[in-house]
Amino acid sequence: MKTKKWLMMVLSVLLVGSMLAGCGSKASDSSSTASGDDSGKAAESGELKGHLVIWTFFDQVKDMADQFQAKNPGVTVDVKMFPGDQYQTKLLTALQSGRDVPDIFDLERGYIGKFIDSKFLTDLSAMGAEDLVKDYVPYVQELGRSQDGKLRAISDHSSPGGFWYLRDTAKKYLGTDDPDKVSDMVGSWDKIIELGKKVAADSGGKVHLIQNAGDLFDIEAYNTQPWVKDGKLNIDPKWQTVYQTQLDIRKNNVDAKLPFMSAGWGNALNDGSVVLTSMPAWAGFMVDNKDDKAKGKYGVAKTPEGFYSGGTYRGIYEKSKNKDLAYEFIKYIAGEEWQQHNLEKTGNMPGNSKVYEANLDTYKSPLFGDENVLKPYYETVVKIPATKPDKYGEDIMSKWRKVAGDGVTNNRSYDDVVSDFKKEVKNAFPELNVD
Numbered sequence: 459m460k461t462k463k464w465l466m467m468v469l470s471v472l473l474v475g476s477m478l479a480g481c482g483s484k485a486s487d488s489s490s491t492a493s494g495d496d497s498g499k500a501a502e503s504g505e506l507k508g509h510l511v512i513w514t515f516f517d518q519v520k521d522m523a524d525q526f527q528a529k530n531p532g533v534t535v536d537v538k539m540f541p542g543d544q545y546q547t548k549l550l551t552a553l554q555s556g557r558d559v560p561d562i563f564d565l566e567r568g569y570i571g572k573f574i575d576s577k578f579l580t581d582l583s584a585m586g587a588e589d590l591v592k593d594y595v596p597y598v599q600e601l602g603r604s605q606d607g608k609l610r611a612i613s614d615h616s617s618p619g620g621f622w623y624l625r626d627t628a629k630k631y632l633g634t635d636d637p638d639k640v641s642d643m644v645g646s647w648d649k650i651i652e653l654g655k656k657v658a659a660d661s662g663g664k665v666h667l668i669q670n671a672g673d674l675f676d677i678e679a680y681n682t683q684p685w686v687k688d689g690k691l692n693i694d695p696k697w698q699t700v701y702q703t704q705l706d707i708r709k710n711n712v713d714a715k716l717p718f719m720s721a722g723w724g725n726a727l728n729d730g731s732v733v734l735t736s737m738p739a740w741a742g743f744m745v746d747n748k749d750d751k752a753k754g755k756y757g758v759a760k761t762p763e764g765f766y767s768g769g770t771y772r773g774i775y776e777k778s779k780n781k782d783l784a785y786e787f788i789k790y791i792a793g794e795e796w797q798q799h800n801l802e803k804t805g806n807m808p809g810n811s812k813v814y815e816a817n818l819d820t821y822k823s824p825l826f827g828d829e830n831v832l833k834p835y836y837e838t839v840v841k842i843p844a845t846k847p848d849k850y851g852e853d854i855m856s857k858w859r860k861v862a863g864d865g866v867t868n869n870r871s872y873d874d875v876v877s878d879f880k881k882e883v884k885n886a887f888p889e890l891n892v893d
Contacts, residue, residue: 508533510783530786559775574602575849590789600844601769613770617738624755628733631660631733632657657712666732674700686850691893752825818836
């Protein structure tokens with residue numbers, strides 16, 4: 459997901475949970491949809507005809523629509539784009555009322571769990587969509603499933619991350635800029651701590667190996683057990699190890715202590731005052747490449763565990779009168795043709811494993827020169843646990859990030875952090891069983 463509003467990934471509208479809890483019956487009683495009854499029917503020649511309305515917060519959907527219309531000149535696709543901080547509220551209002559509802563609507567990773575089990579999303583499995591995602595990256599496929607296992611939304615991309623680095627900086631402080639060698643040097647958190655101590659010492663404390671101990675929140679977020687099981691708060695024991703690692707990183711001067719998305723964080727990415735920055739593949743806009751001055755100057759290495767950041771999913775409104783045509787659109791973006799086009803045009807990593815595999819040895823990105831950048835992403839992204847989204851996970855993760863982040867800053871014990879975290883969760887979600 460390439461966007462200039464990265465913070466959209468962590469935005470959460472407080473109304474979502476309560477509004478969805480009472481939703482379903484009102485919207486399902488309405489037959490009002492965005493388009494007419496005749497859309498999606500094929501002409502005698504087999505040509506698709508009709509009109510679709512898509513709602514999104516993501517500007518690249520316009521290119522999807524253009525490509526789909528070019529292949530299907532009998533179809534018109536009306537893309538309505540809303541600012542990310544307004545989108546959820548507008549969408550929920552439309553779904554609740556059943557008026558002016560789009561045929562297809564987008565859902566971001568940060569809140570898909572609050573929609574995926576609602577009555578507003580069509581069962582795509584029943585329409586044949588299992589075949590569309592049979593070659594997908596496992597985690598990407600699973601994030602579009604409701605708790606009953608049915609496919610209800612599909613993404614056209616994956617959002618893997620890696621350690622980005624300036625090649626000159628890596629050569630100076632790591633002794634190499636070879637991505638495979640760098641990947642091996644940072645293949646575990648223990649290795650990172652030892653290497654970080656060396657970088658800090660060699661630079662007189664002026665250069666750090668990583669941006670922030672908080673990077674572990676992003677990298678480990680989806681490599682742990684779900685936060686809620688059977689209505690009960692579940693704290694994966696792995697978080698204790700992660701928290702201790704964060705304390706060790708901070709204590710040993712391994713991180714630059716730069717807050718996420720701060721001015722200093724962006725500067726370090728571009729000036730080399732930090733060697734490694736954990737970045738999703740779509741975040742190239744953070745690099746200062748004016749007049750191509752960064753061309754070929756970066757490398758990307760694997761992180762100790764694979765991670766992803768963000769992701770945009772598309773579902774069909776359950777009461778749409780244009781389901782067949784809407785499904786053809788979903789079918790198109792899940793296919794290899796669109797995802798190849800998207801990779802070449804934007805650098806967005808595919809959701810379909812076949813597109814990865816077809817480009818592993820050939821795809822190049824301007825920032826990374828001759829490096830086959832799909833390799834480090836693909837080798838890690840296919841190992842990310844495939845987990846269904848739920849309405850609690852992202853909000854609870856944000857609370858853990860805040861409480862544990864404060865704990866790292868103030869060198870607090872894990873037990874104290876957990877105690878404060880449980881209070882936060884209990885206050886926010888009284889219906890959960892919190893020991």
